[in-house]
Amino acid sequence: xxxxxxxxxxxxxxxxxxxxxxxxxxxxxxxxxxxxxxxxxxxxxxxxxxxxxxxxxxxxxxxxxxxxxxxxxxxxxxxxxxxxxxxxxxxxxxxxxxxxxxxxxxxxxxxxxxxxxxxxxxxxxxxxxxxxxxxxxxxxxxxxxxxxxxxxxxxxxxxxxxxxxxxxxxxxxxxxxxxxxxxxxxxxxxxxxxxxxxxxxxxxxxxxxxxxxxxxxxxxxxxxxxxxxxxxxxxxxxxxxxxxxxxxxxxxxxxxxxxxxxxxxxxxxxxxxxxxxxxxxxxxxxxxxxxxxxxxxx
Numbered sequence: 001x002x003x004x005x006x007x008x009x010x011x012x013x014x015x016x017x018x019x020x021x022x023x024x025x026x027x028x029x030x031x032x033x034x035x036x037x038x039x040x041x042x043x044x045x046x047x048x049x050x051x052x053x054x055x056x057x058x059x060x061x062x063x064x065x066x067x068x069x070x071x072x073x074x075x076x077x078x079x080x081x082x083x084x085x086x087x088x089x090x091x092x093x094x095x096x097x098x099x100x101x102x103x104x105x106x107x108x109x110x111x112x113x114x115x116x117x118x119x120x121x122x123x124x125x126x127x128x129x130x131x132x133x134x135x136x137x138x139x140x141x142x143x144x145x146x147x148x149x150x151x152x153x154x155x156x157x158x159x160x161x162x163x164x165x166x167x168x169x170x171x172x173x174x175x176x177x178x179x180x181x182x183x184x185x186x187x188x189x190x191x192x193x194x195x196x197x198x199x200x201x202x203x204x205x206x207x208x209x210x211x212x213x214x215x216x217x218x219x220x221x222x223x224x225x226x227x228x229x230x231x232x233x234x235x236x237x238x239x240x241x242x243x244x245x246x247x248x249x250x251x252x253x254x255x256x257x258x259x260x261x262x263x264x265x266x267x268x269x270x271x272x273x274x275x276x277x278x279x280x281x282x283x284x285x286x287x288x289x290x291x292x293x294x295x296x297x298x
Contacts, residue, residue, distance in 0.1 A: 027052040027181070030244035037237040038223075055081040056255040079255055086257065087266065095257060096266045117159045124168075125152040125205030135176045138218040139245045143176040146213060152205045166229040173222040177215035218242045 029050045034043045047062040060075040076098065077086045087098040127150035135145030151170040158164070220240045227233050 026247050028248050032241050034239045039236045051250045051254050053250045093261045094264045095261050096264050119157045121155045122202045122205040123153045127211045141178040146175050148173045168227045171222050171224040175217045175220040178218050179215035181216035
């Protein structure tokens with residue numbers, strides 16, 4: 001389950017960056033993401049650097065958690081406007097196709113993969129724009145301030161422990177959009193629409209909760225209220241700020257995938273673990289095939 005936990009962390013991290021938008025050619029920017037602002041004495045802070053030029057884009061993460069796929073020195077790379085995205089590990093000299101849709105689909109397939117012993121379901125998604133008005137300039141760019149609200153219900157059932165949790169997630173967001181910034185490779189960082197996971201229920205939630213916005217968000221403040229089935233609430237806040245943004249000529253070498261790097265699958269470790277415990281070879285149809293045996297399934 002450790003690999004699954006890391007996958008969830010990666011999805012959460014990346015998901016926090018997947019706001020809808022576009023930007024302009026020859027851009028360099030730096031961002032700071034602060035999470036746990038209301039729940040921690042010291043919020044978690046992550047910096048990232050991004051280079052964009054036409055269809056080419058690269059996001060370099062600076063995070064100290066060595067177990068997180070988005071750790072210090074690892075980066076996301078696209079050479080086709082975000083249609084194909086690679087997660088590159090510079091320490092291990094590997095790269096892997098990265099898809100938020102596939103990562104989310106793994107979460108939704110846990111029920112079958114574990115023989116029904118673990119299930120994670122999303123339901124009751126909603127989203128709406130609460131208001132829109134001119135915002136203050138940020139980094140010399142004019143902005144439009146947009147207020148949004150979205151949410152869903154997350155149900156986790158772990159039968160082996162006899163534990164079921166139901167949490168309603170409600171997020172209110174204020175985001176300052178620079179509508180003049182446009183570039184195809186920003187699809188690496190931003191999305192015009194929700195990913196398609198193949199899970200109809202999850203896809204419905206994503207389509208409802210993800211509201212497309214036209215422009216590049218220079219600042220986003222999100223306050224999330226989590227309410228459990230007993231009515232107990234927890235409130236936390238995340239802030240994403242662009243701290244540096246400038247036009248510059250980006251060398252082509254920035255977007256090169258090193259020739260000596262090996263292509264791997266992010267799901268290979270889970271697949272190998274499953275195969276090792278179930279007697280099946282690693283060529284299973286599902287990346288989580290074989291996990292049933294670990295949880296008493298057949």
